[in-house]
Amino acid sequence: MKNAVEKFMNGLFFICGIVTIIAVLTISIYMIISGLPAIKEIGVWEFITGQVWKSTAADPQFGILPFILTSVYGTLGAVLIGVPVGLMTAVFLSKLSGPKLSAAVNTAVELLAGIPSVVYGLIGMIILVPTIMKTFGLKNGTGLLAAIIVLSIMILPSIISVSRMALNSVPPEYEEASYALGATKIETIFKVSIPAAKSGIAAGIVLGIGRAIGEAMAVMMVAGNVANMPSLFKSVTFLTTAISKEMSYAAGLQRQALYSIALILFFFIMLINIILNVILKRRAGR
């Protein structure tokens, strides 16, 4: 009797275990099955490099280059702002601040991480967009710049916490050796600690990139959602917002084209995840 129960529980837990695998496989299969038909019909090259997206025109065109470029530039911009600020804050937390101040700033960072994306979108809409409009004297404040600023704030927590952990795990012997050779604290940080922690920091950056490229709600509220080629002060559409904007009413080829956009997005994310894993494995291997 005991053996039967044992075997049953073993089997039950095994099933629970492979649920994750089943989920990932199902998602991938669904993405591929739904996304391939439109790509086949439109043609891979025309789809990915076409510059015009007019999905509901009498003669529809489905070029997603504007979306791809906007997502790439937007993520790049967010990283360009978020990584320096985040890394420096992580340095501060790890090397320069006392325990009480660290705890306080850490709490602040964790809170930033927990704020829902719609709240970021709300503040972006109310404060950021009008400010951009006034500062640059534009007739319209939504656009790539607003999205980049919002995204960089959103990826700060990921970069800060992972970099902080990476910096914390640099062996103290490295730093002590550096001091012994006459370097100042700041020089030690920049020439010894940061290079030593570089794969951890890279992991944090990749995490941030993943978050930025996948963000939809906050971006939808500040980016203007017009299928333009990316430009800082014009309304733009990301891969994610292209899907969310048209998904509910699309039908036929237009709907399948949206699935294909999701497939491309999915592909980008998988690529980033694999890179992340390779970096982490290399780090663990040391």
Place this chain on the structure above:
Amino acid sequence: MNNRISAKRRAHSAILKGLIFLCSGITVVLLISLISYIFYRGLGNITWELLTTSRSALKNTIGILPNIIFTFYIILTTLVIVLPVGIGAAIYLNEYAENKRLVSVIEFAAETLTGIPSIIYGLVGYLFFCQRLKMGSSILAGSLTLVIMVLPTIVRTTQEALKTVPYSYREGAVGLGATKWYMIRTIILPSSLDGIVSGAILAIGRIVGESAALIFTAGTAYTLVTNYFDALGTSGGTLSVALYVYVSEHGEFNTGFAIAAILMMIVLFINYSTKLINKRLKKDR
């Protein structure tokens, strides 16, 4: 010591130090301003009427009671499903699994799930639960989608909790003749409870903040439905979704800020509880 360092190096260090303080300062100021602004514009708009009535077009008033109830129901349904499955998976990975490769495949799958953006969850959830399984726009479809989203979190935190149970406990139990399942049930799970609860709280935080996935699967409706089982099959917007709808579609910024303030309070509460539990964990060791 100072006179041995050249002026150039000193200047260098000073500039970089300034940069560090500047960036950290930006982060802190950013956070304080964000939270203060939300509370400044939001707290004043949280009225009793807002919290206890539904939206009335005839009287032109706004109430978020249905959204509060829907949020509660979604959290409940998601946890009821994801906790057993997640804990089960963690138990399998930690206690039962023999095949190392299978373990790493499962863990890789869980890692992958965390990286997938919520809009893709929304899309697949819509395709699979709403269309293929014919659930339509409903709380149940939304919960099932969220289950897959937060599953990795539960698995990971439960795994770590299980790992902290000392090996001696397990050896002692086996030495006394207990079967594996009995040992897990009576010794390991109770000891890992704090970690599991902390994982559940993190999951709640994720659920409350989620909007993109839910808009496609659970809808945006605000009709009040109090019966739990009826609600499962109805379309309903949670608080985050309601925030988006009221702000983007109605231009009701005051309501939006009120909801944002409520969400912030939930986030603060969740962070605080997690800290408390982690402190307890550290003490017990």
Place this chain on the structure above:
Amino acid sequence: MKKAISFITIAVIIFASLAGCGSSANAGTSTESATPPDPSALSGSISTNGSTSMEKVIASLIEAFTAENPGVTITYDATGSGSGITAASEGSADIGLSSRALKDSETGLDATVIALDGIAVIVNNANAVNDLTIEQIAGLFTGEIISWSEVGGADIPVALIGREAGSGTRDGFESIIGVADACIYDQELTSTGAVITAVTSNEYAIGYASLSAVSDKTKTLTVNGVMCTEDTVLNGTYAIQRPFIMVTNSGKEPSDAVKAFMEYALSSAATEIIANAGAVQAR
């Protein structure tokens, strides 16, 4: 362990008490005086999905209808006209809501016009312009006219605020003005309310929105001298108008609740409700 038990007990108690509550769709909204419930009362649930412009009208109708028929639960998802039509044809909604007529390609569906709605052309309150002809509107939206000074305003640029491609409002506006597929917007928003918000906060902006949703947050322009009101929509002198329709799937037999709701929307009891919401009941 004790904490966990007490936590779970509390959760179960809350859960049970809520599950036990009757499915009153009314708790919290106003009910008129005690109308004794009809012994053959309607019950069931109706899911409606679609046009954001119809929000006020539909929400008012739902509220009034469920006040008299508390056994019916009606939900409304504001997703856009195109989405409502798709939902009706796929069967994921009982009633699809659209603020434009069905296209020839949209087959298998029945359309019931319940109201007429004017599409107001709105500008920021600070804009000096008060009236535009249809040709001027077309010129502005296609980008031919690039400064407000060309139509009587200040010498400032024009920001075009529009709707997403599947919007009934956009379809109605563009086809009547004659600029279908020719507009290059500065922003494409997904609801009538969002357009109003954007125009409210941008002094260069011009946009279009359902009459039922506009308020004094923005300035409504007269078109060819005609102001957009319920009366001018009804007698046709205001040109930019479109129907509010309820779309049902021809192949699906509607439930009693659905039939009753649609009849209610067409009945004289609904005339004032629709008028208060800013549209005109279709005769």
